[in-house]
Amino acid sequence: MTASAIPRGPGATAWAPETVTDEPYNAQTPWAALAEPMTPVGAFFVRDHFGVPRTTPQRWRLRLGGAVDAPFDIGYDELLAMARLELDVVLECAGNGRSLMTPRPPGLQWDQRAVGCAHFAGVPFRSLAERARIAPDAVEVVFTGADSGTVHGRPVVFERSLPLGVALHPDTLLATHMNGEPLAPEHGAPVRLVVPGRYAVADVKWLVGARAVTEPFVGVFQAEEYVYVASRGTTDGPVTTVRVKSLITTPEPDSAVRRGTETLVRGRAWSGAGVAVRQVEVRVECEDEEGAGDRDWRDAVLEVPAGPYAWTGWSYLWTPRRPGQYRLLARATDEHGDTQPPRAPWNAQGYGCNPVASVEVVVV
Ligand SMILES: Nc1nc2c(c(=O)[nH]1)N[C@H]1C(S)=C(S)[C@@H](COP(=O)(O)O)O[C@H]1N2
Numbered sequence: 001m002t003a004s005a006i007p008r009g010p011g012a013t014a015w016a017p018e019t020v021t022d023e024p025y026n027a028q029t030p031w032a033a034l035a036e037p038m039t040p041v042g043a044f045f046v047r048d049h050f051g052v053p054r055t056t057p058q059r060w061r062l063r064l065g066g067a068v069d070a071p072f073d074i075g076y077d078e079l080l081a082m083a084r085l086e087l088d089v090v091l092e093c094a095g096n097g098r099s100l101m102t103p104r105p106p107g108l109q110w111d112q113r114a115v116g117c118a119h120f121a122g123v124p125f126r127s128l129a130e131r132a133r134i135a136p137d138a139v140e141v142v143f144t145g146a147d148s149g150t151v152h153g154r155p156v157v158f159e160r161s162l163p164l165g166v167a168l169h170p171d172t173l174l175a176t177h178m179n180g181e182p183l184a185p186e187h188g189a190p191v192r193l194v195v196p197g198r199y200a201v202a203d204v205k206w207l208v209g210a211r212a213v214t215e216p217f218v219g220v221f222q223a224e225e226y227v228y229v230a231s232r233g234t235t236d237g238p239v240t241t242v243r244v245k246s247l248i249t250t251p252e253p254d255s256a257v258r259r260g261t262e263t264l265v266r267g268r269a270w271s272g273a274g275v276a277v278r279q280v281e282v283r284v285e286c287e288d289e290e291g292a293g294d295r296d297w298r299d300a301v302l303e304v305p306a307g308p309y310a311w312t313g314w315s316y317l318w319t320p321r322r323p324g325q326y327r328l329l330a331r332a333t334d335e336h337g338d339t340q341p342p343r344a345p346w347n348a349q350g351y352g353c354n355p356v357a358s359v360e361v362v363v364v
């Protein structure tokens with residue numbers, strides 16, 4: 001998918017994300033926008049911990065330092081002049097779907113829509129790291145945002161680290177553009193990190209610093225928040241790779257479908273770290289009448305994704321026979337054989353919630 005295929009112009013401003021909290025501003029992607037192959041910027045979910053720090057491309061500088069031989073600063077124009085890379089990437093908040101967990105963990109009560117897929121353009125971080133010459137004993141790179149605030153009563157700057165191998169991956173991007181436009185303020189203008197296939201907390205917005213470190217970083221957003229705690233079925237530790245997941249985008253939840261009408265059930269599926277979606281299955285359950293629904297899982301038709309880090313569109317043709325209350329279920333499996341579990345794998349902070357997708361509709 002190219003940036004030019006993204007609907008823009010007057011219609012683009014009609015999109016607005018659905019507010020979850022006002023201060024700081026957090027919002028999820030509306031259902032209609034999730035039906036688009038690339039999520040319009042104006043509809044893309046927003047996750048801010050401290051609010052938007054304002055800067056301009058003219059004033060912006062990025063400092064590369066820490067355990068490096070040749071620390072340096074770089075400005076926006078110089079960054080734009082470097083060799084560029086374009087990638088379609090799914091961004092998903094690690095807390096996406098938290099409201100589906102029982103008992104409900106504290107935190108933002110996202111439903112399933114703290115997710116979007118966009119076309120990013122920028123410069124691989126690796127190009128800058130080569131110039132700085134990272135020391136041989138460095139183990140991680142800490143990325144610093146321009147935003148700060150108070151967490152657990154302590155002053156904190158937004159910082160996250162990546163293992164050296166991930167930071168230096170050729171697709172780890174210092175993004176300047178999203179869907180063909182310079183980054184919007186709420187999405188990290190002028191430069192943010194985009195780490196394909198990792199939960200989006202890795203994608204530090206309003207990036208102003210990157211420093212190599214010789215000991216693992218233990219900042220608040222690394223070692224206290226965005227950590228699996230008391231996980232059922234998985235080991236504890238910081239959130240990393242995105243888990244395989246799907247979303248049913250049409251019909252929308254609680255909508256009405258006509259009996260006897262061919263209905264195209266549609267959705268999206270994705271997994272982490274460039275791992276392809278191999279299969280999406282759909283199941284239709286009727287809640288009113290025993291046996292009226294189709295209790296088997298059936299294969300959906302997969303579209304070809306725009307790239308290794310983009311989501312996969314899928315569809316399934318359904319003709320409801322009887323009126324009643326129905327539940328549509330979707331289950332994605334990736335090429336590693338990982339599949340969505342029937343129930344959310346619970347953990348205390350509510351991360352990595354990837355149960356089978358479900359939508360309730362009424363057949364009239
Ligand atoms: N500097 C900074 N970067 C940040 C955050 C933040 O609060 N400050 N939030 C992170 C989280 S938790 C997510 S899910 C993504 C959300 O990116 P978006 O708002 O562009 O959708 O940004 C990440 N990068």
Ligand SMILES: [Mo]
Nearest residue numbers: 047093094201
């Ligand atoms: Mo997030």
